[in-house]
Amino acid sequence: MTDTAWIDSALTSARPQAVGALLRYFRNLDTAEEAFQNACLRALKSWPQHGPPRDPAGWLIMVGRNVAIDDIRRSRKQEPLPEDDQSISDIGDAEDEIAERLDGSHYRDDILRLLFICCHPDLPATQQIALALRIVSGLTVKQIARAFLVSEAAMEQRITRAKARVADADVPFETPGAVERSERLTAVAAMIYLIFNEGYSASGDTAEIRAPLCEEAIRLARLLLRLFPSEPEIMGLTALLLLQHARADARFDAEGAVILLDDQDRSRWNQKMIAEGLALIDKAMRHRNSGPYQVQAAIAALHARAEKPEDTDWTQIDLLYGTLEIMQPSPVVTLNRAVAVSKVHGPQAALEMIDPLAPRLSNYFHFFGVRGAFLMQLGRNDEARVAFDRAIALANTSAEAAHIRMHLDRLMRDSQPRDTKISEK
Amino acid sequence: MLYAILCYHDEDFVGSWTKEQDAAVMKKLSVVQDKLARQGRLGPVARLLPTTAAATLRKDDPPLVIDGPYAETKEQLLGFYLIDCKNLDEALDVARELGAANPGGAYEIRPVGMFSPGRVPA
Numbered sequence: 330m331t332d333t334a335w336i337d338s339a340l341t342s343a344r345p346q347a348v349g350a351l352l353r354y355f356r357n358l359d360t361a362e363e364a365f366q367n368a369c370l371r372a373l374k375s376w377p378q379h380g381p382p383r384d385p386a387g388w389l390i391m392v393g394r395n396v397a398i399d400d401i402r403r404s405r406k407q408e409p410l411p412e413d414d415q416s417i418s419d420i421g422d423a424e425d426e427i428a429e430r431l432d433g434s435h436y437r438d439d440i441l442r443l444l445f446i447c448c449h450p451d452l453p454a455t456q457q458i459a460l461a462l463r464i465v466s467g468l469t470v471k472q473i474a475r476a477f478l479v480s481e482a483a484m485e486q487r488i489t490r491a492k493a494r495v496a497d498a499d500v501p502f503e504t505p506g507a508v509e510r511s512e513r514l515t516a517v518a519a520m521i522y523l524i525f526n527e528g529y530s531a532s533g534d535t536a537e538i539r540a541p542l543c544e545e546a547i548r549l550a551r552l553l554l555r556l557f558p559s560e561p562e563i564m565g566l567t568a569l570l571l572l573q574h575a576r577a578d579a580r581f582d583a584e585g586a587v588i589l590l591d592d593q594d595r596s597r598w599n600q601k602m603i604a605e606g607l608a609l610i611d612k613a614m615r616h617r618n619s620g621p622y623q624v625q626a627a628i629a630a631l632h633a634r635a636e637k638p639e640d641t642d643w644t645q646i647d648l649l650y651g652t653l654e655i656m657q658p659s660p661v662v663t664l665n666r667a668v669a670v671s672k673v674h675g676p677q678a679a680l681e682m683i684d685p686l687a688p689r690l691s692n693y694f695h696f697f698g699v700r701g702a703f704l705m706q707l708g709r710n711d712e713a714r715v716a717f718d719r720a721i722a723l724a725n726t727s728a729e730a731a732h733i734r735m736h737l738d739r740l741m742r743d744s745q746p747r748d749t750k751i752s753e754k
Numbered sequence: 755m756l757y758a759i760l761c762y763h764d765e766d767f768v769g770s771w772t773k774e775q776d777a778a779v780m781k782k783l784s785v786v787q788d789k790l791a792r793q794g795r796l797g798p799v800a801r802l803l804p805t806t807a808a809a810t811l812r813k814d815d816p817p818l819v820i821d822g823p824y825a826e827t828k829e830q831l832l833g834f835y836l837i838d839c840k841n842l843d844e845a846l847d848v849a850r851e852l853g854a855a856n857p858g859g860a861y862e863i864r865p866v867g868m869f870s871p872g873r874v875p876a
Contacts, residue, residue: 334775342766385767548769554806555765558822567806601867608807608865611841612821 336376340369343386344467345552349439350390351397356502358446358492360397362464368393386436437556438504444549445513448520449498456491458524458542463488466545476528476542478535514557518566518622521549525570532726534585536577543574554609564613565623571606572629575599587732591638603633624653643672660686664696667703676706694723698733710740756797756874760831765805787870794873798836801868811846811861813853819846824862836866 344365351361368389382388447461459477462468468476474484505513528542550567557563579593588594610626628649635641650666664683671679680703683696690696701716717733717740724730771779790796805823812818835852839845842863849861 338767338770338775342764342770385764551769551804551806552766555822558806559820564806564821604865604867605803605807608803608842611843612807612809615819615842 333373333377335381336373339376339381339385340372340389341467343389345440345443345465346386346436347389347393348464349443350386350436351393352443352446353435353439353502354394355397358464358496364393364397365389367396371396435504438510440552440556441505441510441513441517442500442502444517444520444553446495446498446500448516449495449500450516451494451498452491454523456487456494457520458527459484459487460491460495461520461524461549462542462545465549468541468545472541476539478538514553514560514563517553518550518563521546521553522566522570522622524549525573529573530725532581532585532587532728534728536581536585540577543570543577546570547574559616561613561616561618562620562622564609565620565626568606568609568613569622569626569629571602571609572626572633575602575606575633581728585728586735587728589732590632595636598633606630607633619652619656621653621657624649624656628653641672643669647673660689661693661695664690664693664699668699671703671706676703679703680707692723694720694725694729697723698729698736701733701736705736705740714740758834769804791872794875797872797874799868799870799872800836800866802864803867805864808862808864809842809846811849811853811863813857813859813861815857817850817853823864824860826860829859836869 347368348361348365351364352358355361355364371392372385372389376382443465444461447464448457452460455477459473462473462476463470470485470488471481473488474481477484479487525543525546528539528544528546531539547567547570550563550570554560554563554567575598576590576593578599579595579597580588582588606626607630610623610630613623613626628646631642631646631649647666647669650662650669653662654666663686667679667682670682680700683700683703686696697716697720701713701720704710704713704716714737717737720733721730721737724733768776787796787799808821808823810820810822810824812820835848837845837848839848842865845863849863853861
């Protein structure tokens with residue numbers, strides 16, 4: 330790494346803790362962010378000369394707080410103070426720093442509060458994600474705009490709007506109780522999952538641009554897990570994201586078309602991420618306190634463990650989706666389960682399973698894609714064609730549409746029933 | 755004399771490296787490792803998975819399993835084992851057995867992400 334790269338890494342990794350603590354002091358997001366920015370500017374000046382501090386976050390909190398307090402004093406007295414660094418003593422507040430370090434338990438709630446403010450229920454999902462990426466991860470507006478495929482100006486506006494909303498929101502700054510903490514944790518986990526999905530649902534031509542969203546979500550999940558090391562659902566969430574993202578390099582072909590799980594080159598799966606994901610789900614299961622993230626991670630783990638597609642334990646996957654259906658009843662979960670059912674019990678059973686979902690999934694691309702595939706396997710090609718046409722009309726990305734067109738081309742070529750690959754979402 | 759070199763760093767810091775930065779550091783390290791290997795002086799090298807994947811067994815009676823890494827500072831690192839296990843439960847069984855033979859203190863159990871066996875004169 331170059332000389333300044335380590336400073337960037339240090340500032341990035343200290344950010345959630347530092348902004349979280351500054352928010353606790355100032356109880357205002359803009360002030361906290363500005364204080365952090367000012368502390369970063371001083372760090373860029375001071376660290377290359379004096380070397381990195383032992384506790385970068387502690388340093389940034391102390392300096393950021395002092396600069397902000399100086400600013401507030403200055404504006405109150407209406408008289409300018411000298412503009413040199415002397416007004417910020419690195420030594421004078423040594424006691425504060427020690428107190429801050431002893432107060433490590435605060436950090437946990439600081440970071441959780443910061444994340445929680447970003448996923449305030451008043452904010453639509455897209456604003457939650459944008460705000461978290463800006464405030465907690467410290468991505469620039471330009472970087473976020475790029476990942477969301479919108480203009481910088483539009484993203485700037487989205488973030489400003491989100492900030493204004495949470496500024497009015499009443500988030501208590503007292504140390505949360507156990508129930509409150511658990512509620513915050515659940516909301517934050519859901520937000521991290523949203524960030525991941527935003528990156529994961531990218532199509533082939535945008536996957537590379539959006540992959541940083543997946544990586545950032547993994548970083549936040551790990552951060553959360555370090556704060557709450559005994560929460561099996563946070564282990565499950567982190568495992569799920571790692572196991573999904575491990576397949577990133579194998580999910581699209583050179584033209585950006587989707588490659589289904591069965592057809593992916595498994596040698597391109599990231600074994601390091603898989604190892605970490607498997608270790609985490611293994612650890613989570615020992616708690617015997619299952620939840621939706623753990624179940625989804627367990628499903629992803631069964632895929633990750635199969636060296637060849639035919640080694641996949643579909644019976645177990647079917648059972649796990651059955652568990653998920655009970656925990657989180659949703660037609661989409663049933664649709665996914667039907668894919669496993671088709672592998673275990675054949676397409677007829679799977680088709681019967683999804684037929685009742687039709688009214689609720691009448692505008693859902695994957696419903697018609699999966700239904701068409703089952704029908705094609707049964708040799709009911711005319712009905713399959715109708716389903717695929719509907720799927721194309723509902724496709725969200727050009728890659729999705731291209732994939733269904735491939736099925737239609739196959740139907741055109743021969744009307745024989747054949748072993749069709751079915752998408753496992 | 756064999757020496758063990760134990761690697762400590764801020765996990766948040768290392769975790770915020772990009773894939774490219776991580777690879778660049780690994781490449782620089784491999785230059786040093788390769789030199790030692792050619793000299794026949796490099797033993798096993800391992801990179802552990804993040805502490806989020808860790809569990810700790812307190813060698814109390816009965817032994818107590820805690821999620822997360824070993825966090826106390828009043829005890830010191832005195833040695834380590836590398837064992838091949840199917841899962842965390844198996845690793846904890848081994849740790850319990852070792853703990854029964856030598857009570858007191860704790861074992862931190864960490865999955866290994868990267869491992870190279872190396873070779874040194876016995």
